[in-house]
Amino acid sequence: MPITIREVAKRLNLSITTVSRALDGYDDVAKETQQQVIRTAREMGYTPNRAARQLRRKKADTIGIILPASAQRIAEPFFMEFIAGLGDELTLQGYDLLVANATTDENEKDLYQRWVGSNKVDGLILNRICLQDWRIQFLSERKVPFATLERSNDKAKYPSIQVDGEQSYLELLAHLVDNGFHHFAYIGGPAQLVSQRNRLNWIRKATKKLELEIDPALVVSADLTSMGGYRAAKEMLEFATPPDAILCIDDETAFGVLHAVHEKGLTIGSEIGIAGFDGTLESQHTEPPLTTLDIPVYDIARELVCMVLKLLAGHASNENIVKIIPELQVRGSTHHLV
Amino acid sequence: MPITIREVAKRLNLSITTVSRALDGYDDVAKETQQQVIRTAREMGYTPNRAARQLRRKKADTIGIILPASAQRIAEPFFMEFIAGLGDELTLQGYDLLVANATTDENEKDLYQRWVGSNKVDGLILNRICLQDWRIQFLSERKVPFATLERSNDKAKYPSIQVDGEQSYLELLAHLVDNGFHHFAYIGGPAQLVSQRNRLNWIRKATKKLELEIDPALVVSADLTSMGGYRAAKEMLEFATPPDAILCIDDETAFGVLHAVHEKGLTIGSEIGIAGFDGTLESQHTEPPLTTLDIPVYDIARELVCMVLKLLAGHASNENIVKIIPELQVRGSTHHLV
DNA sequence: CTGAAAGCGCTTACAG
DNA sequence: CTGAAAGCGCTTACAG
Numbered sequence: 001m002p003i004t005i006r007e008v009a010k011r012l013n014l015s016i017t018t019v020s021r022a023l024d025g026y027d028d029v030a031k032e033t034q035q036q037v038i039r040t041a042r043e044m045g046y047t048p049n050r051a052a053r054q055l056r057r058k059k060a061d062t063i064g065i066i067l068p069a070s071a072q073r074i075a076e077p078f079f080m081e082f083i084a085g086l087g088d089e090l091t092l093q094g095y096d097l098l099v100a101n102a103t104t105d106e107n108e109k110d111l112y113q114r115w116v117g118s119n120k121v122d123g124l125i126l127n128r129i130c131l132q133d134w135r136i137q138f139l140s141e142r143k144v145p146f147a148t149l150e151r152s153n154d155k156a157k158y159p160s161i162q163v164d165g166e167q168s169y170l171e172l173l174a175h176l177v178d179n180g181f182h183h184f185a186y187i188g189g190p191a192q193l194v195s196q197r198n199r200l201n202w203i204r205k206a207t208k209k210l211e212l213e214i215d216p217a218l219v220v221s222a223d224l225t226s227m228g229g230y231r232a233a234k235e236m237l238e239f240a241t242p243p244d245a246i247l248c249i250d251d252e253t254a255f256g257v258l259h260a261v262h263e264k265g266l267t268i269g270s271e272i273g274i275a276g277f278d279g280t281l282e283s284q285h286t287e288p289p290l291t292t293l294d295i296p297v298y299d300i301a302r303e304l305v306c307m308v309l310k311l312l313a314g315h316a317s318n319e320n321i322v323k324i325i326p327e328l329q330v331r332g333s334t335h336h337l338v
Numbered sequence: 339m340p341i342t343i344r345e346v347a348k349r350l351n352l353s354i355t356t357v358s359r360a361l362d363g364y365d366d367v368a369k370e371t372q373q374q375v376i377r378t379a380r381e382m383g384y385t386p387n388r389a390a391r392q393l394r395r396k397k398a399d400t401i402g403i404i405l406p407a408s409a410q411r412i413a414e415p416f417f418m419e420f421i422a423g424l425g426d427e428l429t430l431q432g433y434d435l436l437v438a439n440a441t442t443d444e445n446e447k448d449l450y451q452r453w454v455g456s457n458k459v460d461g462l463i464l465n466r467i468c469l470q471d472w473r474i475q476f477l478s479e480r481k482v483p484f485a486t487l488e489r490s491n492d493k494a495k496y497p498s499i500q501v502d503g504e505q506s507y508l509e510l511l512a513h514l515v516d517n518g519f520h521h522f523a524y525i526g527g528p529a530q531l532v533s534q535r536n537r538l539n540w541i542r543k544a545t546k547k548l549e550l551e552i553d554p555a556l557v558v559s560a561d562l563t564s565m566g567g568y569r570a571a572k573e574m575l576e577f578a579t580p581p582d583a584i585l586c587i588d589d590e591t592a593f594g595v596l597h598a599v600h601e602k603g604l605t606i607g608s609e610i611g612i613a614g615f616d617g618t619l620e621s622q623h624t625e626p627p628l629t630t631l632d633i634p635v636y637d638i639a640r641e642l643v644c645m646v647l648k649l650l651a652g653h654a655s656n657e658n659i660v661k662i663i664p665e666l667q668v669r670g671s672t673h674h675l676v
Numbered sequence: 677c678t679g680a681a682a683g684c685g686c687t688t689a690c691a692g
Numbered sequence: 693c694t695g696a697a698a699g700c701g702c703t704t705a706c707a708g
Binding site (some may be wrong): 002003045046047048049050051052054055060062077079080083084087088091092096097098099100101103107111113114116117118119120226255256258259262281282284285286287288289 | 440
């Protein structure tokens with residue numbers, strides 16, 4: 001039943017061509033006609049049919065994000081802020097956000113294929129990038145615009161935001177040393193993740209620079225969930241020489257670590273230090289509040305949207321790389337208030 | 339460049355009519371023809387163009403959710419789990435989820451108008467229902483299928499899930515009393531919210547039944563954010579007779595309360611009790627873990643999806659109301675381990 | 677400045 | 693069992 005352009009045209013005794021052009025603001029329409037068309041369309045409650053417009057323009061006015069199967073749940077704070085940022089910026093720019101949560105790897109491929117093949121989205125946002133990432137190859141081949149958080153090793157050209165944490169980790173480790181911590185552990189994620197490789201590298205560089213040792217037995221991989229962090233911490237706290245500082249690949253992992261350490265009965269901030277990464281909103285409200293390397297997740301998401309939309313508009317270099325430097329947020333989990 | 343039905347037809351020397359019907363599984367197509375069509379389509383990587391199909395069928399295969407302007411951020415744990423549930427169930431059923439985050443009330447109305455007017459979505463999911471809710475009237479008038487979490491006072495007919503916490507609050511309060519707490523506070527949300535009215539009612543009923551008093555000065559309204567909970571708690575902890583137990587409208591509010599109480603230096607679980615509502619994943623990992631009235635947010639979301647899809651399929655009573663009884667999760671925030 | 681017409685890629689009565 | 697044709701609601705050369 002929605003009103004169509006034809007009905008608006010009939011009411012005004014105009015052709016649908018003129019109505020269409022008036023609404024789109026073409027300048028070859030008489031000012032007065034345009035005014036009338038716009039007013040009447042509004043009065044009648046006309047909204048252009050999306051499907052028709054899409055079919056004609058071959059554009060969906062929609063950007064998609066497919067959460068990787070490896071993510072347990074969208075429900076993690078990081079994703080929440082990320083999606084909020086995407087949604088806000090897209091809405092602002094008149095686009096829509098299509099979200100899917102892949103359940104299995106197969107299902108994930110399927111989703112990409114369907115969305116791209118059926119023109120459901122004009123572009124995509126990717127995160128949790130892997131060192132070799134089939135998604136990047138798939139989309140590049142098909143020339144579908146996309147932007148990513150972190151870059152893979154693939155040779156393709158695409159805009160992205162890249163986290164540069166070398167200096168930040170140096171600051172974090174120096175801070176920990178200042179507060180009397182020496183015996184470091186790192187709880188990371190799957191080895192194929194770019195962020196895992198980078199963060200571990202930065203930690204190694206920083207420890208070398210500060211002339212610290214890091215026990216290989218204390219460098220472990222969890223799965224970016226608080227449950228994973230909990231289990232990993234549980235285990236290493238029973239070692240003969242347990243760590244006195246635990247660095248985590250992200251805040252979510254750190255939440256689980258906090259829990260495990262509380263259970264162990266250690267005083268966080270003095271007996272043991274814990275640090276996360278991301279600076280999620282939740283990290284402010286843990287007990288004690290979590291020291292973390294803060295990246296502006298919400299703004300990163302918005303920037304990624306801008307990158308893709310620029311690609312769509314055609315006025316953008318394909319190789320736009322924005323660097324983000326994490327900011328050390330010192331909170332109670334790594335230092336002792338005297 | 340995507341493959342169209344025409345190209346598949348040409349390759350097989352068939353008409354597009356036959357190809358279309360073969361793919362849709364009509365039974366008036368020769369078995370063998372059908373097999374061939376399906377195989378060839380797959381080989382060629384054919385995916386039906388969504389816009390064309392939508393235009394023809396007048397169906398978008400998409401369900402939408404517009405997060406109310408009142409929600410500060412999608413980034414809250416509740417929304418995350420909710421959206422995860424919606425997304426998972428929809429993907430399973432071959433539908434897509436369209437998400438928008440309204441920024442202002444105006445913008446919110448606008449979004450509803452656009453999505454409905456332009457046929458972008460076949461149905462909607464609503465939450466944060468108000469006692470009088472214009473969204474429900476708007477959608478009912480236009481006969482757009484929707485399902486809600488909580489019911490408004492409007493007379494419209496629509497499927498919904500309703501939380502019934504009367505008994506649960508009685509259990510919670512009895513538990514608190516058993517643990518030596520008497521002086522209750524409630525930090526709620528805006529008065530127009532159905533959940534605010536209900537939860538406060540249940541608390542009043544329970545206190546009456548248990549012959550407890552509740553100081554009117556300790557019944558306050560925050561805004562369903564942890565910051566709001568933090569501020570409200572900060573304030574009431576300075577009262578001449580502060581509460582020794584704080585009930586919160588949701589977990590998010592409780593997170594802020596925990597923070598404020600930690601700052602005050604009180605021992606949570608013995609000196610003061612704190613309880614939330616929702617049973618979000620995060621509530622397990624606070625310090626101490628948060629006692630809460632747990633509702634299965636993820637499953638509720640999936641059920642709401644099923645309700646709307648049934649409405650779309652035409653085989654559903656419009657007045658399907660499912661009741662959910664919150665389950666008391668006793669954790670460290672309200673009791674003292676001896 | 678305005679309109680008649682083609683066509684985007686499908687689905688679906690209708691005819692054979 | 694298969695195909696020719698209409699039409700979903702737009703946009704956009706093209707003609708006037």
